[in-house]
Amino acid sequence: MDFFVGIKGKDFAMVCSDTSATQSIISIKQDEDKIVPIDDHKVFCIAGEAGDRVNFSEYIIANVKLYALRNGTELNTKSVANYTRGELATALRSSPYHCNLMLAGYDKETGPALYWLDYLATLNKVNTGGTGYGSYFTLSLFDKMWHPELTVDEAVAMMEAGIAEVKKRLVVAPPHYIIKVVDKDGVRVVKTV
Amino acid sequence: MSIFSYNGAAIVAMAGKECVAIGSDLRFGVQMQTITCDTPKVFKIHDKLYLGLSGLLTDAQTLHQKLMFRHNLYKLREERDMKPSTFGHMLSNALYERRFGPYFAAPVVAGLEPDGTPFLCGMDTIGAIETAKDFMITGTSPESLYGMCESMWRPDMEPDELFETVAQCLMSGFDRDALAGWGAVIHVITKDKVISRTLKTRMD
Numbered sequence: 001m002d003f004f005v006g007i008k009g010k011d012f013a014m015v016c017s018d019t020s021a022t023q024s025i026i027s028i029k030q031d032e033d034k035i036v037p038i039d040d041h042k043v044f045c046i047a048g049e050a051g052d053r054v055n056f057s058e059y060i061i062a063n064v065k066l067y068a069l070r071n072g073t074e075l076n077t078k079s080v081a082n083y084t085r086g087e088l089a090t091a092l093r094s095s096p097y098h099c100n101l102m103l104a105g106y107d108k109e110t111g112p113a114l115y116w117l118d119y120l121a122t123l124n125k126v127n128t129g130g131t132g133y134g135s136y137f138t139l140s141l142f143d144k145m146w147h148p149e150l151t152v153d154e155a156v157a158m159m160e161a162g163i164a165e166v167k168k169r170l171v172v173a174p175p176h177y178i179i180k181v182v183d184k185d186g187v188r189v190v191k192t193v
Numbered sequence: 194m195s196i197f198s199y200n201g202a203a204i205v206a207m208a209g210k211e212c213v214a215i216g217s218d219l220r221f222g223v224q225m226q227t228i229t230c231d232t233p234k235v236f237k238i239h240d241k242l243y244l245g246l247s248g249l250l251t252d253a254q255t256l257h258q259k260l261m262f263r264h265n266l267y268k269l270r271e272e273r274d275m276k277p278s279t280f281g282h283m284l285s286n287a288l289y290e291r292r293f294g295p296y297f298a299a300p301v302v303a304g305l306e307p308d309g310t311p312f313l314c315g316m317d318t319i320g321a322i323e324t325a326k327d328f329m330i331t332g333t334s335p336e337s338l339y340g341m342c343e344s345m346w347r348p349d350m351e352p353d354e355l356f357e358t359v360a361q362c363l364m365s366g367f368d369r370d371a372l373a374g375w376g377a378v379i380h381v382i383t384k385d386k387v388i389s390r391t392l393k394t395r396m397d
Contacts, residue, residue: 089255093294116228120251122200124221124229136226 002034002047003134003174005162006102006114007142008127009150012183013104013112014190015045016159018134018174023050030176038064039074040186041106047131048099048119056097060084077105081115081123088121096120100131106182137169138162152181156190163193196297197318199224201372202234202247203332205363206303207346208311208325209355215243215303216363216379218332219391221250222372230375230396238264239274240387242304243380244284247331248318249297256296260284277304277312281322288320295319299331309384328362334370341366352381356390364394 003018021032036044038061046053060083068074075083081103091097096119103115116129128142129135145158159179167173177193201222206215221232235245236257244260246253263283267275275283281302288296301315315329316322327346330338341362350358359379367373377392 085254089251092251118223118251120249121255122221122251123254124232126229129228139226139228 003130003132003166003177004034004045004047004102005130005135005138005142005159006045006104006116006126006128007146007150007155007158008104008112008114009152009155010148011106011111012152012155012181013106013114014152014155014159014179014181015043015102015104016163016177016179017045019176019178019192020174033178035178035180036061037187038080038103038105039068041182042077042080043104043180043182043187044101045104045131046099046101048101049097052097053099056087056099057101060087076107076110077103077113077115078110080105081113081117081125085117085121085123088117088119092121102129102131104182106184108184112182133170134162134166134173137165141165152190155181159191160193194224197248197299198333198372200248200250201333201370203330203334203338203363203367203370203373204234204245204247204301205328205330205338205342205359205366206245206301206313206315207328207342207350207355207359207362208313209350209352211305211309211311212352212355212381212383213303213305213311213313214352214355214359214379214381215245215301216359216377217245217247218363218367218373219376219378220372220374225371227375233378235378235380237380238280238304241274241382242277242280242302243382244280245301245303245331246298247301247333248299252296252298256287256298256300259287263287276306277302278306278314280304281312281314281316281324285316285320285322288316288318292319301329301331303329303382305382305384330366332367332370333372334366337369338362338366352383352388356381356388360392364392368395
């Protein structure tokens with residue numbers, strides 16, 4: 001079961017995902033990076049139906065890139081989030097994409113942003129969020145530990161506490177995780193667990 | 194599992210003396226899991242018109258965006274804001290257009306007509322419109338909300354008293370509802386201003 005969580009800090013947005021690629025009961029690989037970059041300062045974490053996940057994320061990324069090429073300027077995080085919601089909502093009543101996703105981004109003018117989107121195209125801007133069974137264990141932990149002036153180190157500690165909880169309590173907990181951060185310097189890997 | 198109780202909501206609107214108040218809870222959840230506690234379900238259309246939407250949140254968001262679009266076009270063409278009664282009927286028509294594949298959202302419209310009289314109306318998911326002189330509610334615990342409003346509403350309440358009444362009805366109404374609550378926001382619309390207050394309530 002895919003696991004994604006995201007935390008918005010003072011001047012960064014951090015996301016963590018598990019790194020297993022599975023097909024029913026078989027584990028295909030344990031080092032799959034499921035946090036896909038949209039551009040230099042935004043990432044998507046998508047969980048859900050196998051084909052829909054890749055198809056939908058590639059579709060959105062291609063269209064975001066096309067906008068940048070046509071208009072000579074990149075879209076900000078809020079616009080990408082609302083565009084993604086629009087695409088999901090339009091497809092909802094014909095051939096819905098069955099994927100839940102989080103969008104983490106950093107804009108120079110407005111700072112970090114974290115958006116939560118579910119497969120029904122419900123969009124919410126959040127400080128902490130997650131999808132999947134793992135989120136049942138981590139969200140309340142994050143509620144307790146989050147504060148507006150969060151630093152990168154504090155956020156990493158929160159992520160590690162969340163991962164430890166998932167490993168302890170979830171029956172089919174994934175073994176390996178990757179933590180990435182998005183800030184003014186772009187996207188980088190902070191830690192692999 | 195009903196599609197109307199997938200996300201959860203509680204919305205109350207009441208009319209007072211030349212003022213209206215509309216409030217909603219702040220919970221956003223997916224069935225039993227609460228995701229955020231800062232998602233209001235009341236949206237501003239213009240200074241004298243607010244729209245509350247309960248039901249499936251994705252359809253509430255889509256409807257709100259479509260209606261903002263239609264109201265913005267109306268403003269460009271007519272060079273004035275839409276009257277609440279007109280908006281209510283437009284919304285009813287927009288919902289019935291989707292009679293056989295409806296938006297799973299039940300709206301409540303609250304506003305002040307240009308002459309200052311309060312306007313309240315509510316609809317079901319396919320646009321059956323009903324106006325009211327006293328109050329309108331929608332949400333996942335309608336019985337609780339109706340009970341509270343029926344006993345506490347009185348005619349010709351001033352803005353401050355109206356706010357208190359809406360706040361108490363909303364809070365007591367959603368306290369018994371697992372899917373709604375976690376805070377509330379209430380807007381009191383008067384002739385010259387709108388006062389919006391966020392309430393901290395039982396966070397369960």
